[in-house]
Structures are given as structure tokens and as C-alpha cells.
Amino acid sequence: MSTHVLLLAPSANRVYAEAAIELTVAEVSVFAQTVLAGKVRDVAATTIAGLPCVGFDADELSTHDISMLSNVSSSYALFAVAGPDLLRPIEQRRLAWFDDDLITIPKYAGKTNEQFTHLLLNVTLLSSAWASSLVEGGLRVLDPLCGRGSTLNQALVYGYDVAGIDLDGKDFEAYAAYLRTYLQRKRIKHKLETIPVRRNKRLVARRLSGSVVARGERTLGIDVVHADTTAATDFFKQASFHAIVADAPYGVAHGSRTVSAGLRRSPLQLLADAVPGWARLLRPGGTLGISWNVHVARRQDAAEVLAAAGLTVLDEGPYERFRHRVDAAITRDILIGVRG
Ligand SMILES: C[S@@+](CC[C@H](N)C(=O)[O-])C[C@H]1O[C@@H](n2cnc3c(N)ncnc32)[C@H](O)[C@@H]1O
Structure with a gap:
């Protein structure tokens, strides 16, 4: 089991102001209780070096799980916490059948x-x-x-x-x-x-x-x-x-x-x-x-x-x-x- 953090796209703050983190917590929680049931737990707001993020605990994430998390609407980057002051980036797998x-x-x-x-x-x-x-x-x-x-x-x-x-x-x-x-x-x-x-x-x-x-x-x-x-x-x-x-x-x-x-x-x-x-x-x-x-x-x-x-x-x-x-x-x- 390891802790993960999801960094929000800067645009999310412009769109939702103070609500960006809470909305993303709710969205990731829906992923957690549906397609990631039993794998992702304790979704909550957190901070990394003063930056507001969404954190959660997860067991070994499969490629399919990472594809799911890459498509969270405000997701910018996903990291696994690898140690004190150490983040391991996880490559994003966003659906892109057309350009953004x-x-x-x-x-x-x-x-x-x-x-x-x-x-x-x-x-x-x-x-x-x-x-x-x-x-x-x-x-x-x-x-x-x-x-x-x-x-x-x-x-x-x-x-x-x-x-x-x-x-x-x-x-x-x-x-x-x-x-x-x-x-x-x-x-x-x-x-x-x-x-x-x-x-x-x-x-x-x-x-x-x-x-x-x-x-x-x-x-x-x-x-x-x-x-x-x-x-x-x-x-x-x-x-x-x-x-x-x-x-x-x-x-x-x-x-x-x-x-x-x-x-x-x-x-x-x-x-x-x-x-x-x-x-x-x-x-x-x-x-x-x-x-x-x-x-x-x-x-x-x-x-x-x-x-x-x-x-x-x-x-x-x-x-x-x-x-x-x-x-x-x-x-x-x-x-x-x-x-x-
Ligand atoms: C909040 S807007 C949705 C905007 C859309 N998601 C977009 O980004 O372009 C609501 C839409 O409902 C449409 N609408 C309202 N009453 C309607 C009706 N009776 N039948 C079909 N469309 C209707 C309006 O024309 C408007 O485009």
C-alpha cells in the first residue's frame, strides 16, 4: 500500500475557486467506490510543499487503474509518495481520440x-x-x-x-x-x-x-x-x-x-x-x-x-x-x- 497525490490542473482553481479540491475529492471518491473499489482508499485534501492536492492510499495500481485516474477531470499529474520529500511521477494515460x-x-x-x-x-x-x-x-x-x-x-x-x-x-x-x-x-x-x-x-x-x-x-x-x-x-x-x-x-x-x-x-x-x-x-x-x-x-x-x-x-x-x-x-x- 502506498500514498499517492494528484496535482490539479491550474485551470481548476480558476473554474471552481475554493471548491476545486473538494470537487476533485468527490470525483476521485466516485472512482474509488466504483472502478477502483477496494484499491483506492482514504481520498482527502492534502498539501505538498504548500500546494493543495488530493491524496489517497492505494494498493498496487494496474495500467487500467492508472488509465482511470489519468482521466479525472482536473488531473494534471499523479505521483506515488516514495519517501520523505520524494515523489515518483506516474505516467498519465489520458484518452485522446481527438486533440484537446x-x-x-x-x-x-x-x-x-x-x-x-x-x-x-x-x-x-x-x-x-x-x-x-x-x-x-x-x-x-x-x-x-x-x-x-x-x-x-x-x-x-x-x-x-x-x-x-x-x-x-x-x-x-x-x-x-x-x-x-x-x-x-x-x-x-x-x-x-x-x-x-x-x-x-x-x-x-x-x-x-x-x-x-x-x-x-x-x-x-x-x-x-x-x-x-x-x-x-x-x-x-x-x-x-x-x-x-x-x-x-x-x-x-x-x-x-x-x-x-x-x-x-x-x-x-x-x-x-x-x-x-x-x-x-x-x-x-x-x-x-x-x-x-x-x-x-x-x-x-x-x-x-x-x-x-x-x-x-x-x-x-x-x-x-x-x-x-x-x-x-x-x-x-x-x-x-x-x-x-
Ligand atoms: C446550460 S445550457 C447547456 C449548454 C451546453 N452544455 C454547452 O456547453 O453548449 C442549456 C441548453 O438547454 C437548451 N434548451 C432549453 N430548453 C430546451 C428544450 N425545451 N429543448 C431542447 N433544448 C433546450 C438551451 O438552448 C441551452 O443550449
């Missing part, structure tokens, strides 16, 4: 922070029946409030098939344009088309559909719909996703764009209307991870919405420790529901 800039290039009002998007995807997947496949791929992830694609881009970097829905036409177009330009500029083989979706000869949605060949070897599906998320089951097959990850509207204006009636629903009402459909899209053992602003919906109320859709809410241990302040108007929290 796929995630970092887009900048727009209303973007869910990249590190937080990564954290929410991790915690959601780790809580599913496919937790140990996190680093292997072969998973299909939906963001039913995908905006301009921050979750989709993170899931592509992980080597997964991705799907999204958003009701904002400008977001849909911006994501389609960004992805096409990015893939062309990087000379990455892909086939993407925007197609109209008709029902009874009436146009009901637009769909960005196709595939991309990551690192020349893995073909990943892309399927993004411009539609109201409360109609998600009209566009995707039931029980077809391993995980669904959504950052709900914060109930505060991002810029001054005109919004349609669907976009004006209160965040809790939107969840109440949409979660039953999302739950049906999950495979048994699949998980729904949502984040939202607790100033506009209480945790208890959001949990009731998930439970009413037949999901088992994970509400103990580290799952209670993700609440953090974003700014004066937003305090964000996470809830995970599992489909039985």
Missing part, C-alpha cells in the same frame, strides 16, 4: 465549463453498469440539452458515439459549422450531413447525422437534432444510450437573444417534462447525470423528478458533495439517476 483543442476552441456565452462537463460525464458513466468501459470506448452518450456541444466534444475525445438535442437553432447551426470546419482543417475523415426530419410531410426537425474516423481507426457516430428535448423519444430509439448527460438551463439570461416558448420553460418544469422520455432512452443499468442551478430548483425537487421517472437517485457519500458556487446567481449541483 476540439474542446477548448469553442468560446461562447452559455458554454458549460469544459472541466465541469468532463466531471459530469465521468461521474455519470462511473455510476453506470459500464463504468469499467470508461477508458475502452464502445459507449453511446446523449446530451439532450447539448447547446453547442461541450459534452459531445468531450465524449468524442473519449472515443464514444455521440448524440444531442437542442431547441436553439443558432446553437445547432453553430455546432454543425464548428465540427465541419474543425474536421476539415485537421484533415480528419468524416461524413456529416444536415437532413430535414419530416412527419406526415411536415418538417419537424433538422438532424446533423454521420460519422467521423478518430485517429484513423475508430468510427464514431454523430447524431444531433434541432428539436424540443421533451420529444426526445421521437428521434432516438428506446434503451439505446449508456449514459445521458445534461447541464440544465440556469434560469438566468446568457446574452439577450430572443427565445422561443420551449426555451422559456422554468428549469424544473423542463426537467419534469423531459426526464421521463430521457429515462426511456437509457439502457437498463444506464445513468442520467444532470447539473442545474440550485437557486432555481431545490435538490429535493430535482431528485423527485428523477425518481418519478423510475430512476434510482444516488444520494449518498460523494454524490452529496458536488454542490459548488459558480457566481452570484448560480450555485450548481449534480444528481445521478440509474435506470434499473
